[in-house]
Amino acid sequence: MAQSPPNILLITADQLRYDCVGYSRIYPVQTPNLDKLAARSTVFHHAYSHIPVCSPARQSMLHGRRAETIGALWNYNAFLPVGCLQPDQYSWSAELAENGYASAFLGKWGVNPDFDPTAFGYGSYVSESDYSAFRKSSYPDVAYSNGYFGENNPIPLEDAETQWFAARAIEAMERLQGGGSPWHMALHFSEPHLPCRPAGPFADMYDPNDIPEWLGFPETFDGKPYIQRQQLLSWGVEDFAWADWAPIVARYYGAISQLDDAIGRVLTALDRIGAFDNTIVIFTADHGDMCGSHRMMDKHYILYDDVVRVPLMITWPGGQIEAGAARKEFVYNLLDLAPTLFELTGIESKARASFQGRSLVPLLIAQNAEPSSQQWREAVFASYNGQQFGLYTQRMVRTQEWKYIWNLTDIDELYELHADPGELTNVIGEKKHAETVAALRKLLFDQLSADEDPVIANEWTRRQLLTGAKALHRV
Numbered sequence: 001m002a003q004s005p006p007n008i009l010l011i012t013a014d015q016l017r018y019d020c021v022g023y024s025r026i027y028p029v030q031t032p033n034l035d036k037l038a039a040r041s042t043v044f045h046h047a048y049s050h051i052p053v054c055s056p057a058r059q060s061m062l063h064g065r066r067a068e069t070i071g072a073l074w075n076y077n078a079f080l081p082v083g084c085l086q087p088d089q090y091s092w093s094a095e096l097a098e099n100g101y102a103s104a105f106l107g108k109w110g111v112n113p114d115f116d117p118t119a120f121g122y123g124s125y126v127s128e129s130d131y132s133a134f135r136k137s138s139y140p141d142v143a144y145s146n147g148y149f150g151e152n153n154p155i156p157l158e159d160a161e162t163q164w165f166a167a168r169a170i171e172a173m174e175r176l177q178g179g180g181s182p183w184h185m186a187l188h189f190s191e192p193h194l195p196c197r198p199a200g201p202f203a204d205m206y207d208p209n210d211i212p213e214w215l216g217f218p219e220t221f222d223g224k225p226y227i228q229r230q231q232l233l234s235w236g237v238e239d240f241a242w243a244d245w246a247p248i249v250a251r252y253y254g255a256i257s258q259l260d261d262a263i264g265r266v267l268t269a270l271d272r273i274g275a276f277d278n279t280i281v282i283f284t285a286d287h288g289d290m291c292g293s294h295r296m297m298d299k300h301y302i303l304y305d306d307v308v309r310v311p312l313m314i315t316w317p318g319g320q321i322e323a324g325a326a327r328k329e330f331v332y333n334l335l336d337l338a339p340t341l342f343e344l345t346g347i348e349s350k351a352r353a354s355f356q357g358r359s360l361v362p363l364l365i366a367q368n369a370e371p372s373s374q375q376w377r378e379a380v381f382a383s384y385n386g387q388q389f390g391l392y393t394q395r396m397v398r399t400q401e402w403k404y405i406w407n408l409t410d411i412d413e414l415y416e417l418h419a420d421p422g423e424l425t426n427v428i429g430e431k432k433h434a435e436t437v438a439a440l441r442k443l444l445f446d447q448l449s450a451d452e453d454p455v456i457a458n459e460w461t462r463r464q465l466l467t468g469a470k471a472l473h474r475v
Contacts, residue, residue, distance in 0.1 A: 016285035033264030047312035052287030094121030107188035157200030166262035198254030208246035214293035245292035404440035
């Protein structure tokens with residue numbers, strides 16, 4: 001490791017799919033700056049968000065434990081009152097501050113409605129409200145009319161939100177670099193979260209006629225939980241054909257390319273101030289986005305890979321992280337972050353024993369022996385609890401071949417991923433899969449027990465999961 005403590009630059013997108021970055025080579029989204037960063041990084045192609053909802057994911061990331069353990073079940077501004085991370089609870093950002101790190105937080109918060117990042121160890125905070133005030137002051141006549149479906153942004157690119165935050169991040173980074181201490185900067189962009197409003201050259205960068213359908217678009221909802229079809233009605237998209245979705249997806253692509261431009265500016269400045277070599281750079285997203293896949297909006301009431309699988313890359317040119325490496329192991333982009341950072345920085349965390357993720361260092365260091373499947377994870381797990389349309393409890397286990405989703409108040413889901421990568425056919429009712437389902441349920445139960453998930457805290461839910469006491473749809 002480097003002799004002086006490394007800086008930490010954490011960059012997150014909000015609602016960015018794993019297959020919508022150029023280096024994934026899946027969909028035709030142009031992200032040249034992220035592609036360049038990927039070539040200098042270890043890239044994780046099977047990184048998963050353990051809870052694909054903004055606020056719980058962000059709270060859980062800072063706490064190092066699953067959101068349910070702190071009562072962070074859904075976004076605190078969306079439905080019934082709900083718990084959230086408090087300043088007197090553990091956060092790794094505060095522990096970095098205790099170990100001499102100067103820090104700055106910019107962008108989307110979502111951790112606590114009453115306390116901002118400075119209550120969690122950060123030295124300064126530039127908020128989304130700060131940008132809103134700037135926009136209203138500078139462009140008072142700009143108004144938007146297309147709601148969550150998005151539209152082109154008339155604000156000049158330099159003053160669009162992504163580029164404005166990039167400029168503020170560069171200012172903060174220069175200040176931190178001149179302070180003489182190791183530093184940590186968290187830059188949490190709100191893009192490409194709907195509504196997508198790309199600006200400047202990114203507004204019309206993608207022709208809707210050239211946008212391919214998502215793999216999951218031909219959804220029929222046969223044998224699926226009721227709430228999935230209900231989501232179409234809730235958003236008013238039940239009659240949308242691909243011709244209706246394509247302009248929305250084109251704007252989503254445009255917002256991603258605009259985000260890539262903003263990130264490129266930050267990385268160029270990091271290099272210019274001479275800090276790149278001794279800075280750990282992490283790029284990821286809190287979760288993905290349906291954006292028309294399975295004919296649905298947003299990310300709620302489902303645990304498809306569209307929303308739980310995310311981009312993740314980590315680089316540290318001055319350390320021993322392997323550049324250009326592509327890892328296929330299952331990792332958590334948020335739960336694994338804290339133990340990874342503490343091992344890379346050499347800090348012995350006081351919360352090490354309570355973290356529910358694990359350090360990715362064995363997968364990052366080039367000379368380390370290749371972990372076997374027995375040494376690493378055989379599966380990843382995710383959860384969902386509800387949002388603005390109502391409560392709905394889900395737990396997921398995903399292996400390389402299977403995905404099982406336990407829907408406590410509806411039919412369960414089982415997808416054979418090699419044969420059905422779009423997760424279109426629910427085979428939960430096929431008798432030939434009974435042993436597989438029983439094994440996946442036991443695997444899920446064991447993980448929920450280890451993670452202290454309250455969802456299995458009573459005999460009725462335990463019976464449902466462990467004995468398969470579920471009404472099945474026979475196909």
